[in-house]
Amino acid sequence: MSRNDRETVAGWAFVTPALALITVFFAIPVLGAFVLSFTDFDLYSIADPASTRFIGLKNYHDLFASPLFWTALRNTSLFVIVGGPLSVLTSLGAALLVNGKLVRFKPFFRSAFFAPWVTTLVAVALVWRYIYHPQYGPLNAALSTLGVAPIDWLGNPRWAMPAIILLSVWKNFGYNMLVFLAGLQSIPEELYEAAALDGAGAWHRLRHITLPMLGPTFIFVGVVTMIASFQIFSEPYVMTAGGPLKSTLTLVLFMYEEGFRWWRLGYAASIAVVLCLLTLAGTLIQLRLRREPG
Amino acid sequence: MPRTLRSVLLHGVLLVAAILAASPLLWMISASFMAPGEANTSPPPLLPSHPTLEHYRVLFTSLSLGRYFVNSLIISVGGTLLGVSITAMAGYSFAKLRFTGRTSVFRVLLGGMVVPGQVAMLPMFLLLRELGLINTLFGAMIPVLAPIYGIFLVRQYSLSIPDDLLDAARLDGAGEWLIFRRIVLPGITPVLATLGVFTFLSAWNDFMWPLIVLSDDRHYTLPVALANLAGEHVQDVELMMGGAVVTVLPVFVAFLFLQRYYIQGIMAGSVKG
Numbered sequence: 001m002s003r004n005d006r007e008t009v010a011g012w013a014f015v016t017p018a019l020a021l022i023t024v025f026f027a028i029p030v031l032g033a034f035v036l037s038f039t040d041f042d043l044y045s046i047a048d049p050a051s052t053r054f055i056g057l058k059n060y061h062d063l064f065a066s067p068l069f070w071t072a073l074r075n076t077s078l079f080v081i082v083g084g085p086l087s088v089l090t091s092l093g094a095a096l097l098v099n100g101k102l103v104r105f106k107p108f109f110r111s112a113f114f115a116p117w118v119t120t121l122v123a124v125a126l127v128w129r130y131i132y133h134p135q136y137g138p139l140n141a142a143l144s145t146l147g148v149a150p151i152d153w154l155g156n157p158r159w160a161m162p163a164i165i166l167l168s169v170w171k172n173f174g175y176n177m178l179v180f181l182a183g184l185q186s187i188p189e190e191l192y193e194a195a196a197l198d199g200a201g202a203w204h205r206l207r208h209i210t211l212p213m214l215g216p217t218f219i220f221v222g223v224v225t226m227i228a229s230f231q232i233f234s235e236p237y238v239m240t241a242g243g244p245l246k247s248t249l250t251l252v253l254f255m256y257e258e259g260f261r262w263w264r265l266g267y268a269a270s271i272a273v274v275l276c277l278l279t280l281a282g283t284l285i286q287l288r289l290r291r292e293p294g
Numbered sequence: 295m296p297r298t299l300r301s302v303l304l305h306g307v308l309l310v311a312a313i314l315a316a317s318p319l320l321w322m323i324s325a326s327f328m329a330p331g332e333a334n335t336s337p338p339p340l341l342p343s344h345p346t347l348e349h350y351r352v353l354f355t356s357l358s359l360g361r362y363f364v365n366s367l368i369i370s371v372g373g374t375l376l377g378v379s380i381t382a383m384a385g386y387s388f389a390k391l392r393f394t395g396r397t398s399v400f401r402v403l404l405g406g407m408v409v410p411g412q413v414a415m416l417p418m419f420l421l422l423r424e425l426g427l428i429n430t431l432f433g434a435m436i437p438v439l440a441p442i443y444g445i446f447l448v449r450q451y452s453l454s455i456p457d458d459l460l461d462a463a464r465l466d467g468a469g470e471w472l473i474f475r476r477i478v479l480p481g482i483t484p485v486l487a488t489l490g491v492f493t494f495l496s497a498w499n500d501f502m503w504p505l506i507v508l509s510d511d512r513h514y515t516l517p518v519a520l521a522n523l524a525g526e527h528v529q530d531v532e533l534m535m536g537g538a539v540v541t542v543l544p545v546f547v548a549f550l551f552l553q554r555y556y557i558q559g560i561m562a563g564s565v566k567g
Binding site for chain 2: 104122
């Protein structure tokens with residue numbers, strides 16, 4: 001056997017377990033979701049798969065005619081469009097603070113900010129459910145010292161999604177903070193020294209050196225944060241079950257309820273396909289936007 | 295502004311932010327030791343007046359949290375060991391073994407990273423039903439067995455293995471498996487440690503997939519059991535905080551001891567990527 005043959009055999013042998021798992025448990029199911037979305041697969045189909053029929057675009061037709069879908073889409077978009085940038089800005093702010101030249105005990109602060117990210121979402125969502133308690137919650141207690149009247153955070157349709165966004169920012173900003181810290185540390189020190197010689201102030205250095213040099217980091221953070229945001233499920237599931245008045249119903253929660261509570265898997269698959277296409281579109285738009293000089 | 299004043303201000307801001315970030319976790323621990331009903335008083339108490347272990351006793355006896363703890367542990371440890379082994383082989387192969395089709399296969403894999411995992415869940419459930427894997431701990435492990443980001447991470451790291459080293463071993467007549475075991479694995483241990491802590495964390499913290507695939511409460515993981523309990527014990531804040539502590543504690547302890555792997559992993563993976 002020649003050397004090239006040997007490497008090809010070994011190469012494929014080494015990747016086969018991973019590729020087999022990815023094919024069976026990811027690629028085929030993703031394609032399956034597209035197929036499933038054109039069928040009327042439901043509770044009866046589970047008992048008797050042969051009763052499933054292809055119904056063309058009916059699921060999509062029903063989906064776009066359903067007010068619940070548009071509610072879920074609006075709530076998810078709110079989470080992506082408001083929660084995403086808020087989370088990225090918090091991460092950037094934390095990274096800039098921790099990276100400051102005067103800062104001592106950097107590893108301590110870095111770990112403190114990163115700690116929420118490693119915790120289990122279901123567990124901390126329960127903690128936050130209490131923090132938001134209208135009567136006994138620490139948040140309202142703190143706000144009342146500023147003279148703010150008690151707010152029923154999770155019981156009021158206007159505040160429930162913002163409350164979930166706040167929890168999510170707290171839980172996740174530490175991860176992107178580390179990514180930004182890595183980006184900040186890769187900026188050559190000479191750039192700042194040169195700017196300092198020219199008499200550039202702190203704001204000027206941030207605006208003209210730090211932010212432009214963080215460009216690639218922003219793309220990475222933006223795309224990863226957006227993909228994750230579209231998938232929000234556990235927060236509303238644990239804290240509000242999609243309520244009040246469906247104000248925290250998200251696309252994935254909607255898909256879960258249709259698919260695994262009502263067993264309308266065909267219909268739920270059409271939600272999955274929409275989610276998939278939205279994520280793809282969002283990723284492409286971000287990549288395109290960032291490629292333009294600006 | 296003088297330098298000292300700026301430094302004091304900066305540290306003040308950082309300290310307040312760190313306390314704010316940590317306070318929900320600290321309060322969770324404190325409340326888990328409070329007497330029933332104590333947290334539901336106004337203003338909310340910071341510390342238990344008479345610390346009690348009663349909630350932990352109830353959680354581990356009548357609410358059988360111990361069983362869920364073991365389930366979570368089996369899924370996370372088993373999934374991590376399997377996942378890291380499978381991913382290590384694939385990542386190394388994509389970096390160093392020149393096999394036909396390598397580039398195109400790898401490109402397809404990278405493309406798969408933008409597809410949300412939930413898209414696959416409905417057909418996955420049906421597939422696992424056919425395979426008899428519903429309500430099994432193995433079924434719950436599946437998402438962490440071959441993470442694409444992990445393959446990518448190992449590949450990036452393996453690129454730095456010198457080709458000369460591998461070729462020299464080949465000239466000495468070593469087989470590819472032996473080379474992988476004896477030369478590659480020791481060389482990529484740091485990235486495998488990083489991947490291991492990430493895999494453990496995502497297996498332990500995962501909620502949606504175990505919720506779908508484990509319908510029998512004997513197989514629940516901690517997060518699934520906790521979400522279930524929270525529905526039944528809405529008023530028992532202190533008890534729920536105890537459950538939250540038990541759920542968070544293992545990943546938190548792992549983080550305290552292994553944080554350099556997390557931090558290096560995130561900082562390295564993102565910049566090179």
